[in-house]
Amino acid sequence: MTEILKRKEAVKTYTEEMKKSMEKVGGNRQKNVGFEPGRMTAGEKEKLLATYHPDYMENEFEILKVGKNKGEKVPKELAALLQGKSAVKSDFDLSRPDYDTDVLIIGGGGAGAAAAIEADNAGASVMIVTKLRIGDANTMMAEGGIQAADKPNDSPAVHFLDAYGGGHFAAKKELLYKLVTEAPEAVKWLNSLGVEFDKTDDGTMITTHGGGTSRKRMHAAKDYSGAEIMRTLRDEVLNRKIPVVDFTAAVELILDENGSAAGAVLMNMETREFLVAKAKTVILATGGAGRLHYQGFPTSNHYGATADGLILGYRAGAKLLYADTLQYHPTGAAFPVQIFGALVTEKVRSLGAKLINSEGEVFMHPLETRDVAAASIIRECNARNKGVHTVNGVGVWLDTPMIDIKHGEGTIEKRIPAMLRMFGEYGIDIRKEPILVYPTLHYQNGGIDITPECETAVKNLFAAGEVVGGIHGRNRLMGNSLLDIIVFGRNAGRNAANRSKTGESAKNENLSLSHIDAFENELKKAGAQSGITSPVLLPKYTK
Amino acid sequence: MNDNANNGKVNIYLFGKKYSVPSELTIMTAMEYAGYSLVRGCGCRNGFCGACASIYRIEGDRELKFCLACQTQVREGMYVATLPFFPLVKKVYDIEKINTSAQIMMQLYPEIYKCIGCNACTKSCTQKLNVMQYIAYAQRGDFKKCAEESFDCVMCGVCSSRCPAGISHPQVAMLARRINGKYLTPESEHLNIRADEISGGKFDEAMAALMFASDEELKKLYNDRDIEA
Numbered sequence: 211m212t213e214i215l216k217r218k219e220a221v222k223t224y225t226e227e228m229k230k231s232m233e234k235v236g237g238n239r240q241k242n243v244g245f246e247p248g249r250m251t252a253g254e255k256e257k258l259l260a261t262y263h264p265d266y267m268e269n270e271f272e273i274l275k276v277g278k279n280k281g282e283k284v285p286k287e288l289a290a291l292l293q294g295k296s297a298v299k300s301d302f303d304l305s306r307p308d309y310d311t312d313v314l315i316i317g318g319g320g321a322g323a324a325a326a327i328e329a330d331n332a333g334a335s336v337m338i339v340t341k342l343r344i345g346d347a348n349t350m351m352a353e354g355g356i357q358a359a360d361k362p363n364d365s366p367a368v369h370f371l372d373a374y375g376g377g378h379f380a381a382k383k384e385l386l387y388k389l390v391t392e393a394p395e396a397v398k399w400l401n402s403l404g405v406e407f408d409k410t411d412d413g414t415m416i417t418t419h420g421g422g423t424s425r426k427r428m429h430a431a432k433d434y435s436g437a438e439i440m441r442t443l444r445d446e447v448l449n450r451k452i453p454v455v456d457f458t459a460a461v462e463l464i465l466d467e468n469g470s471a472a473g474a475v476l477m478n479m480e481t482r483e484f485l486v487a488k489a490k491t492v493i494l495a496t497g498g499a500g501r502l503h504y505q506g507f508p509t510s511n512h513y514g515a516t517a518d519g520l521i522l523g524y525r526a527g528a529k530l531l532y533a534d535t536l537q538y539h540p541t542g543a544a545f546p547v548q549i550f551g552a553l554v555t556e557k558v559r560s561l562g563a564k565l566i567n568s569e570g571e572v573f574m575h576p577l578e579t580r581d582v583a584a585a586s587i588i589r590e591c592n593a594r595n596k597g598v599h600t601v602n603g604v605g606v607w608l609d610t611p612m613i614d615i616k617h618g619e620g621t622i623e624k625r626i627p628a629m630l631r632m633f634g635e636y637g638i639d640i641r642k643e644p645i646l647v648y649p650t651l652h653y654q655n656g657g658i659d660i661t662p663e664c665e666t667a668v669k670n671l672f673a674a675g676e677v678v679g680g681i682h683g684r685n686r687l688m689g690n691s692l693l694d695i696i697v698f699g700r701n702a703g704r705n706a707a708n709r710s711k712t713g714e715s716a717k718n719e720n721l722s723l724s725h726i727d728a729f730e731n732e733l734k735k736a737g738a739q740s741g742i743t744s745p746v747l748l749p750k751y752t753k
Numbered sequence: 754m755n756d757n758a759n760n761g762k763v764n765i766y767l768f769g770k771k772y773s774v775p776s777e778l779t780i781m782t783a784m785e786y787a788g789y790s791l792v793r794g795c796g797c798r799n800g801f802c803g804a805c806a807s808i809y810r811i812e813g814d815r816e817l818k819f820c821l822a823c824q825t826q827v828r829e830g831m832y833v834a835t836l837p838f839f840p841l842v843k844k845v846y847d848i849e850k851i852n853t854s855a856q857i858m859m860q861l862y863p864e865i866y867k868c869i870g871c872n873a874c875t876k877s878c879t880q881k882l883n884v885m886q887y888i889a890y891a892q893r894g895d896f897k898k899c900a901e902e903s904f905d906c907v908m909c910g911v912c913s914s915r916c917p918a919g920i921s922h923p924q925v926a927m928l929a930r931r932i933n934g935k936y937l938t939p940e941s942e943h944l945n946i947r948a949d950e951i952s953g954g955k956f957d958e959a960m961a962a963l964m965f966a967s968d969e970e971l972k973k974l975y976n977d978r979d980i981e982a
Contacts (some may be wrong), residue, residue: 252976346796346804360947363981367959375975379968387960394947401941404848404931406900413939424980434905437801441908442934445927449845457792479792512797548779548826552799601777627905631880632800635824748792751785 223546227568228646231598234570235607235644242564243612247575255582262585262593264649265535265684270505275738276729278529278667285504288517288533292524293733294744296726297461298475298484304464304721307473307488309455311337312710313703314473314487316460316519317495319347320436320692321675323443324699325493325706326452332707336452339487341459341479341747342514345444348497348653348676349695351512352436353555353628354420355428356400356696357689358393361417364425366390373690376422376579377655377683380532384662385681389690389697396696397429405442406431408625418560420688422579428689433555433626436692458485459747460518463492463526463671467720471526471671475723479747488721490710491670493702494519498654498676499536501749507651508551508602510539518745519677523658525729528666531679532656537686540565540583542650544605546636551650556580556688557626558608562616566607566644567596573606581685584649591648598646605646614641655679655686664702670715674702763829780807780822780833794837800824803909806836806879819877819911839910841921846928853936855894862925865892867918874912874922880905884912884922891925899926900933 224232250258260266272289274280284292313329315322318340329336338344359369369390374381397415401407408416408430417426431438447454457479464473464486471492476485496519500511509515524530541554559565559576565583567573567590574586587606591597597604610629614621622630622641633640657679664672675695682690709715733739763776767784774783781795796804805822812830822835844861851857858865865888874884883902890899903926912922950956963971 252972342792342796343802343804346802350802351797351799358944358947360941360944362943365959366951366956367963368978370960370963371971371975371978374963374971375978379971379975383964387964391951391956391960394944394951398941398944398948401944402935404934406904406930406934406938407941409938409941411939413941414943415941419981424978426981432904434801437907438904438930441927442931445843445931446848448843449848451845510799512799512802513791513795547777548782548824549799628801631905632824636826748790750790751782752788752790753786 225599228598231568231570232644235566235609238570239609239611242566242572242609243615245572247572249575250578250582258585258589259581262588263581264505264507264538267505271534275736276732277524278527279533282534284533285536287502287504288499288520290740290742291517291521291744291746293738293740294521294742295730295739296525297477297743298723298726300723300726302475302484302723304486304723306486308485309337309487311335311487312490313493313706314339314489315493315495316474317497317675318344318454318456319495319497319675320349320440320443320695321699321702322493322495323440323447324696325495325674325703326447327443327450328700328703329707330450330452332704334707334710336707337455338447338452339455339458339460339476341457343456344447344454345440346512346514347440348512348515349436349440349692351510351553352692353433353553354557354560355430355435355689356397356692357420357423357427357687358397358429358693359390359425359427360394360397360415361425361427364427366393368425369393369427372423373682373687376687377685380683382680385660388662388701389681389694392697393693396693396700400439400442400696403442403446405439408432418557419577420556420560421577421583422687428560430557433557433628439692460522461745462723462726463522464488464721464723465526465725467722468669469527470669472721490715491672491706493706494523494658494671494673494677495675495699496677500651504536504651507538507649508542509651510542510551510553511651514748516746516749517654518747519673520657521745523666523668523671523673526671526725527668528671529659530656531659532684533679535655535684536651537580537653537655538584538649539652540580540587540649541608541647543645544603544648545600545646547601548636549632550602552632553650553652554608554629554645554647555626558610558613558629561613561621561625563608563610563612566609568598569596579685579687587649600646603648605648607644608647609644610640611642611644653686653691655682655684663705664698665705670709672702672706674698763827765827766832768834769832774827776827778827780825780827781805783827784822794822794835798823801907803907804837806909806911807833808836809833819879821879821909836911836914839914841910841913841924843921843924848931848935851932853896853932858891858894858925861928862921864918864920865925868892868920869918871917873915873917877911877915879909879911880907882906887926888920888922891929896929896932897937899929903930
């Protein structure tokens with residue numbers, strides 16, 4: 211494992227300012243390790259968020275002029291796509307489908323894979339289409355862990371309260387109910403598929419705190435938690451011979467004569483060929499939107515996180531919920547430039563590393579919720595001018611060496627090897643040196659509104675995973691996203707499969723794209739056409 | 754190598770073609786800087802998905818190096834080829850019925866016994882894992898050790914591209930890890946108990962109370978809740 215750090219010819223290029231500040235951090239380390247900073251009161255948090263959190267920057271949002279959420283605000287970048295135009299024309303020939311399946315799953319991340327497995331269990335024919343490869347998803351990059359109230363001092367009710375309060379009392383209660391009461395079963399299921407959770411020798415799950423948790427219920431697989439879950443689900447999907455059509459994006463939903471979902475128009479990402487998939491039910495599992503870089507933030511998200519599901523769903527008549535709330539993960543890498551915006555797992559703070567300003571002072575409790583922590587870091591760097599400058603901007607220290615001081619040498623290597631490796635690539639040994647962090651666009655709190663059965667406002671159109679809004683309210687706790695993709699992914703798969711066997715599923719006759727024209731007309735009337743073809747599928751990074 | 758002499762740029766060769774790119778870029782961002790709109794060979798961009806396996810050689814140096822394009826900074830004279838796909842062999846099996854002894858490797862991945870010990874897999878691992886060692890553990894049916902040694906694998910496939918015996922190392926390790934996670938690590942009793950308690954209705958009342966409580970009541974409960982040390 212120490213091999214990781216040996217290959218480095220790389221030179222880290224700390225500035226004088228960084229070096230000086232780092233000395234202060236080192237000098238105060240012993241004192242800071244033992245210091246227990248207070249937590250903010252509800253009033254302090256509210257004021258902090260309203261002043262510094264990006265969600266509260268009014269001029270960064272735009273009011274939607276058409277669709278189910280007309281009159282509500284969403285990020286400007288998202289508004290342009292929601293009010294954009296389809297890549298296909300409504301008279302596109304749907305009469306000779308290339309694929310015909312019971313359940314069509316759009317998206318090959320954790321939610322899509324979990325849905326596929328359960329739909330297969332329920333006896334439906336199911337296929338996954340994904341614009342990159344199965345597993346190229348935010349699930350793969352989730353590092354910290356998955357929550358479940360399975361310890362004797364914990365309960366689903368305590369889990370509910372933590373998540374409901376952490377989400378500012380805005381979550382849809384019936385969705386959150388499902389999330390917390392099905393959590394232990396979800397972890398059990400993953401373990402039964404072979405996911406290697408961190409356990410003690412007697413089988414007890416090793417659990418830690420996350421920001422905003424009142425019990426230690428974070429289960430992990432080192433700091434590869436999401437990767438371990440994703441590769442296991444992927445392996446299971448392949449074992450079941452569930453068809454996975456990769457490098458194929460969904461560019462428009464297909465409806466039947468009753469307006470129920472009945473498939474999708476697909477596009478081969480390499481040949482640009484259009485294809486038609488006919489289905490009895492459809493599951494949107496397209497994930498988040500970090501690659502839209504709201505407000506110019508860097509992102510911890512995978513390459514394909516461009517809000518496709520929101521756009522496809524909205525045009526077809528689905529309703530969004532809390533699409534104006536995003537999660538900025540407090541600790542994105544701020545240095546070196548090569549990993550700018552990459553995720554530094556919250557587990558680093560769970561294990562005892564504290565946030566330190568340029569003067570070497572602990573300026574907040576390390577385990578406040580993510581929105582509060584992000585706003586606090588932004589305040590420290592901007593209003594208080596106690597950040598450290600980098601090529602891309604500014605950051606504060608996350609004092610990683612505290613972890614081994616607190617828990618003994620070797621803890622970092624054993625518990626957060628991915629972090630050790632990521633910084634090690636650039637000659638930074640996080641066991642000995644602190645790292646610079648700044649908030650990074652991490653998660654789409656809002657998304658498509660669903661019933662507890664995972665159905666959207668469009669009949670036979672289901673949704674699961676990050677594309678969904680309402681489970682977490684206006685802020686999500688660490689470890690509740692890996693949980694939600696499993697709980698709601700499984701439910702969506704089951705329910706979509708069961709629906710496909712009833713008379714209520716799409717008739718598969720008279721497939722139609724007439725909703726494209728209807729939406730286009732609405733846009734015209736409102737004078738709201740952005741002119742952008744959406745979904746955009748991938749970000750544009752060429753110069 | 755002197756950045757100042759070249760305005761902070763270095764010369765690299767993408768599939769043999771020369772580009773001058775800022776020296777702080779990674780191979781991936783350098784490709785984008787050069788004008789490549791990536792579809793293949795780009796996934797998580799953070800070192801977890803294995804989509805961007807790459808091979809390079811520095812001009813004048815005979816040694817081939819292997820890396821993830823998103824995690825590797827460009828260097829002067831770097832000749833880069835990407836490996837966006839490699840045809841690994843993935844055998845299918847039923848995890849519920851699988852034989853967990855060494856025999857299973859003989860059945861599914863017999864080629865691992867043809868390993869000639871050249872160590873090319875280990876030398877080429879983009880994650881710096883001891884690949885040949887974990888294959889040795891798999892050969893002897895020590896799946897726990899194989900799982901531990903291979904845990905950080907991102908399944909990029911570079912090891913297999915170098916293997917004269919045609920072994921699909923990442924898939925062998927995947928199988929070992931699933932067997933280890935499901936069968937060889939002890940069950941979590943507390944997890945089973947809690948799942949049973951929930952299905953038995955133990956928390957129904959407490960949950961119902963929360964569902965019917967007003968937000969004012971819930972705010973008070975939340976702000977006053979005790980936090981485990």
